[in-house]
Amino acid sequence: MTVALNLPVRNSIRVSWQRSQASLVDADRPAPAYFDGIDFDTTLSRAARPVIDSLSSELTNEPVCIILTDAKGIVLDRRGGDPSLIRRLDSVDLAPGFRYAESEVGTNGIGTALEVGGPILVLGEEHYTGVLRTFACAGAPITHPVTGGLLGVLDITTQAKNSNAVLLSFAKLAARRIQERIIEEANALDQALLSDYYAVCRHTGGSVIALGDEVFMINAHAQQHFDSTDQAALIDRTRDARGGTKPLTLIADLPSGFSARLAYHPTFLGDTLAGGIVQIREHRPGTRTVGGARVPALPGIVGASALWRHTMQEVLAASGRAEWLVAEGEPGVGKMTLLRAVHAYSSPNRRLAILDADDPILLATASAEVESGADLFIHHAHRLSGEVIEGLVDLLQTVRDGSVARDPWIALTVLTGQSDEQDEVGTQLLRFFPRTVAIPPLRHHLEDIPALVRYLLGRAGITDVTLSTAAINQLMRLPWAGNVTQLRMVLTDVARRRRSGTVDLDDLPAECHATTRRHLTRMEALERDAIVEALATHNGDKTTAAGTLGMSRATIYRKIRDYGILS
Structure with a gap:
């Protein structure tokens, strides 16, 4: 359907129709895009909340709805309105999460206010699309009072039969109130920040x-x-x-x-x-170099981020001085992998003994290895029993007293926080180890993921599979609670289902389609995976996916947002 442009309308509306037509907006029933993962706690939202609370209380039981959007036209808040009006707004997707840009839904109080950069009232038949002509809406842009940047729109919507010229004045007044609140909050926040700043400057x-x-x-x-x-x-x-x-x-x-x-x-x-x-x-440069050179390439170690290179530098420096150390970090970060690589680079001709804390003959083996001149690593030292710790303390003291032929390099691995919680490890064993190096979790150096993906696939012999840019970008958004170990498992799962070609975003396992940082229960994880699968089956059609899962459209939108599902 094409809207006739020769109707007797205001020039601003005529120009808006032309823009809408040029954007190929469906004049019968457009479908505004829905966005999940929206930050609802922004400067705009915080400043608008008390203003909208006050206005909505004044309009109780009135057929008027107050709508707040961001600078892209995405609805952040919707208040007031009688049940009949809310149902009508739901039917045209004028609800939180949906974008009402002019380029998507045609002439309307929100999108057109953003386009013209000023307040506008759009009455019934002035809307470009047929489904919106039963409404009247007044939109007033909200700008930052300091920077002048566009933050969003405050829109007042009612049914066309209830339209009134006061709507636009009401919207502009509300927008001004929100801008005043932004100034008040900014002043208070800046004062709190400056107070901390001056205190730290004086203290340090x-x-x-x-x-x-x-x-x-x-x-x-x-x-x-x-x-x-x-x-x-x-x-x-x-x-x-x-x-x-x-x-x-x-x-x-x-x-x-x-x-x-x-x-x-x-x-x-x-x-x-x-x-x-x-x-x-x-x-000083001494902490950044080894033997006067920058960090070398270590066998089996991938990563070029500043944080990861600094971590390697710390371990290399300790190795160069035969300084005993504790490698501390979360499960799966690569503590032992890094220690072994550093040893292979720094002491390629020295024998290395790696023992696990659960080894029933750990003490006897450790003593024999040290006596033979080998270097010694003990994995999972936080799990050592009190009796074994006592034996190790005696052994380490013997080494320190010079009773062995050659000083070995000794290192322990522990989980983050465990050495402090286990008194015997903290007070007895760790006094022999002057340095603790924190091995960072993967979420702190996500920029290393592309290189890690290539390395892990190659190490597994998977040479015919590559990941698309979209897939890599999604992997770089995830929290990786299981760190590199979890990444390896994900890639193994991907390669099991696709043995050649390019892996795209849709080919990633269900766990990779959600960006929520909270831990999901088993039932929640199953529900998340079911939603991801249903969306994939129905090409992202949320309404159809909701029907196949036996839930309402509102519920699936809420679940998509809660689970951080990318759809």
């Missing part, structure tokens, strides 16, 4: 950076201590911390040849993130 006397939405500060110590190129590298590295809600440590390689450790700590005002403070510690 070192280099400090403050990161906020509209605030960036680098103290005088940092400006004096680092030249302009190093400062630029530090500022660029802080991008990975911006917006973080948990403490985070980053490593930055600087153009000057030094490296720096950036410790990020978030600042909150109540439950709202105000920004974060970054403390910077410089490391």
Whole structure:
């Protein structure tokens, strides 16, 4: 159907129809896109919430609905309206998660306000698509009061028969109230961030950076201590911390040849993130090089991220000095793999004995190996019994006293936090180990996933399978609770079902189609997998998928959002 452009309408509406027609909008019944995984806790949402609460309470039982969207026209909130109006809005997908851009649904109060960058009232027949002509809607853009950037739209919608010129004034007033709230929140958040910043500067006397939405500060110590190129590298590295809600440590390689450790700590005002403070510690070149050279390629080790290279540097440095160390990390991060690779590189002619904490003859074997001059690694040391720990303490003391022919390099692997919880390991055994190296979880160096995928596939002899860019990007969004071990299992599963060609996003296992960070129960995991399978079977048609699963359309949309399913 083509909308006639010669109808007697306002020029702004006529031009909007022309844009809609050029975008090939279905004039009978367009289908706005649905987006899951939307962040509903933004500056706009927080500022709008009390304003919409107040307005909706004033409009109780009135046939008027208040709608908030982001700058792309995606509905974030919908309040008020009598049951009849809500049903009508549901029937045209004017609901949270759906995008009402003009290029998708034609002339409307939300999308057209975004297009023209100003408030607009669209009455019944002025809508481009037939299904929207029973409504009247007034949209007013919301801009950031400091930056002037477009944040979204406040829309007031009612049935066309109830339209009133006051709608537009009402929408503009609400938008102004939201902008005022943004200023109030920004002032309070900035004050909280600056308070933390000044406190850290006074307390540490070192280099400090403050990161906020509209605030960036680098103290005088940092400006004096680092030249302009190093400062630029530090500022660029802080991008990975911006917006973080948990403490985070980053490593930055600087153009000057030094490296720096950036410790990020978030600042909150109540439950709202105000920004974060970054403390910077410089490391001398000795911590960045081995034998005067940059980190070498290690056998069986893949990864070029700054964090992973720094971890390798720490282990290599300890190996070069025969400094006993503890490799600590989550299951599956590659603790023993890294230790073995470093040993093979640093001491290729020395014998290495690797013992597991559960070995019933560990003490006897460890003693014999050390006496023979071998280096010794003990895997899963957090599982050692008290009796074995006592025996190892005696053995290590003997080595320290010089009773063996040659000092061996000895290392332990433990799970994160376990050495602190197990008193006997912490107080007796670990006193012999002056260094603990934290092996980072995969989620902290996701940029290494493409190289890991190629290496793991090749190591498994799977040479005819490659992953598409979309599939790789999805793998880089996942939390990887099982780290590299879990990635290896996923790739094995992929290769079992596809032995050649390119693996696309749809070919990944169901567990890879969800980005939720919370742990799912077994029943939830089964339900998530069923939804993923139904969506794949029906080419992403959520309504049909919901029908085959015996759930309503609203329920499947909620489940898709809760499980972080990419559809």
